Amino acid sequence: MTTTQSTSPGPRTVQGADLPEDDPFLPRPAYVSEIRGETPGITTYRIEFADPDRAACYAYEPGQFNMLWMPGIGEVPISIASAPDEGPGILHTIRATGRVTNAMTSLKPKSPIGLRGPYGRGWPLKQAEGRDVLVVSGGLGLAPLRPVVLALLANRERYGKVILMHGARTPKDLLYDYEYESWSARGIETLITVDRGDAAWRGRVGVVPVLFNRVTIDPKRTLMMTCGPEVLMRFAVAEAIAREIPAGSIYYSLERNMHCAIGLCGHCQLGPDFVCKDGPVFDHSQTARFFSREHF
Template identity: 45%
Template sequence: MTTAPLPYRITATGIETADCVSMEVTPADRPLARFSPGRFAMMYAFGVGEVPISVSAIHGQRLVHTVRAVGAVTRALCRLRVGDFVGLRGPYGTGWQLDVEDRPDILLIAGGIGIAPLRPVVHQVLGRPGAFGSLQVLVGARAPRDLLYTGEFARWRRAGARVEVTVDRPDPGWRGSVGVVTDLLDRCETDWTRATAMVCGPEAMIRHTARALVDRGLPPPRIQTSLERNMRCGVGHCGHCQLGPLLLCRDGPVVGYDRALIPLATRER
């Protein structure tokens, strides 16, 4: 881990949606320490600023980040092209925990761009056939145009994953499910007492999904959530990412629901 950004060259880009771009970056010289799914980098747009971005794919030293243009820094990042440079520092935070001892069923639940930090878990689980039970991926978005990685869903299904997708507001050509992502839980075929769930998306979606999972019998420690706050330093010094007793750049972003329950409920009130 480093506290000074290292230069990374953009080696590939892809438009995911109208406001989301994926970029593959490769170290220009010295690489950062190895990332694991769920951890994040502070990504620096030279002359503009930096923002925390989770990895959405890991290929050795090559990293993929999916960036949504919502502010000055992310808009600057989304305008970059192949051959341009960004600065990265990290890896920071905690990652998704995959325990193979009891071959748990893996349930991934994503809202909107929340599928990005979960995508490396899909790659990891599908890359280790037999190490886990079933893999079920539930994806929700506001509208079909907001769905990420739709070109990969068929490949995930062929590899053995169950992928269910729903949207809040369908367009005239939509033939899939309509509703919130928790509606898809009734389609899951799993032993709720021993599954491992990983949830990422808007905070309200995380709260409702985690409660729905507990209601179905999934113990809170087996529910992992990825929480987001305004991270600035990445090392737990500035306090901008505080959520109750947690500093999410240090104690998160991945936090067990047993630890996140009270801070999330307190913030809601």
């Protein structure tokens, strides 16, 4: 299910932002320029800076996130879902789940919003060069991995075999399903599954980790990147380890409650690390002792 609304440039200010210009907590004035309904409860917003100079110097890596500020309501960390060459603006795919993200469902083309970022350490695309890449996602976990898929496609010759395993609860919950065919045609082995099919579904039924049985993996060559519900990531990591992919070649993106996003407040602490600054992408050799059953 997709619905799209778009518009030309909107307001140049965000009401209520009266912090000094160099304050790291200052959300920069931005506006929504396009809205796409993705799946039930999930929407993609294209957000553009009001100031073209700021837009010109904004650069990010796949896997980083922004803090989006709804004036008068609050701020939330949201992954960047677009590739740098998909501008203008930055795509954010958001599930309405609580106070701020529910309020975002009232956004319209031209609505003002605040944006600060990008933050965090992204996916290891450089380390993946010359290797096979396994991308494993569930549900909304594909949002921070979409820029990875696009980067792998843009530089396809730099990587070996690339496999995407993605799953959702039902066919209607499959994020970016309108892109799978093109990804597959351009050299990504794309395996899709759902927990429960419907009358029209002709694809695979089952959970994502079962897809490991459908592919051939060379553990020495393979680097895995995974994002999704933590239970899915835990099983994906177990499958990878069972196939002898080294812990240092297994990367996942973690979510924790965040406030400052710059390593100051401690809200997102995970052992000795701050998820906002040292993550959200971690490799399993770094975080294995915290990525265990007791944390779910």
